[in-house]
Amino acid sequence: MQAIVYRDNGGPEVLHLVERDLPEPGPGEVRVRIAVSGINPTDWQARSGVAHRKLFPEVTPHLDGAGVVDTVGEGVDPSRIGQRVWVFMAAAGRPTGTAAEFAVVPAGQAVPLPDGAGFDVGASLGVPALTAHRALTVAGNGPSRLHPGALNGKVVLAAGGAGAVGHAVIQLARWAGAAVISTVSGPEKAKLATAAGAHQVVNYREGDPAAAMPDGVDLIAEVALGANLALDLAVLRTGGTIATYANEGGRKVELNVGQNMVLNSHLHFIVLYTAGPQARAHAVEDVSAALRDGALPVGEEHGLPLTRFPLHRTADAHRAVESGTVGKILVDVSEPRR
Incomplete structure (x- = not known):
């Protein structure tokens, strides 16, 4: 699979597109084929070393994203395969985030997307909405x-x-x-x-x-x-x-x-x-309820302009976030996107 990685803290130039083996989910995990990856200031701060020092020899960045569950690990209901989801905190304490064609996350961090919500909405939730x-x-x-x-x-x-x-x-x-x-x-x-x-x-x-x-x-x-x-x-x-x-x-x-x-x-x-698992769980439940009610649309007509980059231009996407581009910066990872 294609993935963005960095091995040293620094500017956007430390981000590189590479080929990596397809990750396999462990017990309690799901693998998501990422359609859209969302970038937050936290992502560039982690990459640059401003937020904290790098914890792993190689890191695939980005906490948030959206896509489709394509396989599950032991203990996860197999009916989740094919489910459209939004992903949050993928790279928190882990070396692999959503800036890749596939991401493995704990099952609870891949949240079902309602039929009326597209991947752009899903990738824009995560850190900002929670x-x-x-x-x-x-x-x-x-x-x-x-x-x-x-x-x-x-x-x-x-x-x-x-x-x-x-x-x-x-x-x-x-x-x-x-x-x-x-x-x-x-x-x-x-x-x-x-x-x-x-x-x-x-x-x-x-x-x-x-x-x-x-x-x-x-x-x-x-x-x-x-x-x-x-x-x-x-x-x-x-x-x-x-x-x-x-x-x-x-x-x-x-x-x-x-x-x-x-x-x-x-x-x-x-x-x-550091808000604690119960606070995050309650936030996920309530944000999901608002999402089902259609209360969280994105796009300029809804007050949040979207600026897009392909996966191989993730470094440029980071530059856009760092420069203060208004709205949400998204990385298109794989098709289909809707």
Whole structure:
């Protein structure tokens, strides 16, 4: 089979297309013929060594993807063969991810795709959708699970609503009944956040963005805590939660303890990989329910533009992610794609 590998940390140039033996699933595993592989910032950070040092002599990257189960290991129901699935965390703690024609993963990390959901949708879920779910379910006064009506009466702020996680936050919060606000940096991104389903979009670079949210918000899914903390605290309701999953820009976070005490605020840091198996299992169940309801479409018309590369140009796909290309970067691995 064809696969992308790297043997040393570094820039996109360390990625190479190679031929490898077809992997065989072990007990409790399935082998998936990958149709589309999705790239996240975590993938290039792992490749470059920013996230963590390389754990294996050779690594096939990418956590997320979608395809068809083509064989199963011992203990897995053989009726799963032929099942369309979305794959998450394929390369987490393992040397082989979805940037290959076939990937072997634990059976629970290959989740059935509903008939109405294509492989593009499936490859765009994974890290972004599960992180968004986590951000929406950590509030002390909020729900621990998502379903229609779970966030009724709540106001959710999705910072950076044109990004993959922000896009998923908007869609999941809207599906769960929240009033959704999104902050963006310009008019083009405002169009995307609106297309994703945000009820209100605020350009944080114009005027007084806090004044545009006079009634405040209950929960903020934050992508750039250092840059946005002052605005977050200006609009956060008493007892509200800031759930931060990134600190884009790397600005130092300075915390006014007294201000947060008066607000009885909650500041929750999120990393999907250490959230625990139960939290991830609940996220998979709820995201799957939203998927069945048609609540997680992708494409520019739905607020998440797709940029595609063939497998042999995976290095260029990584460059696109690193350069901040808006939307989701996908790698087309094998046919059929639908």
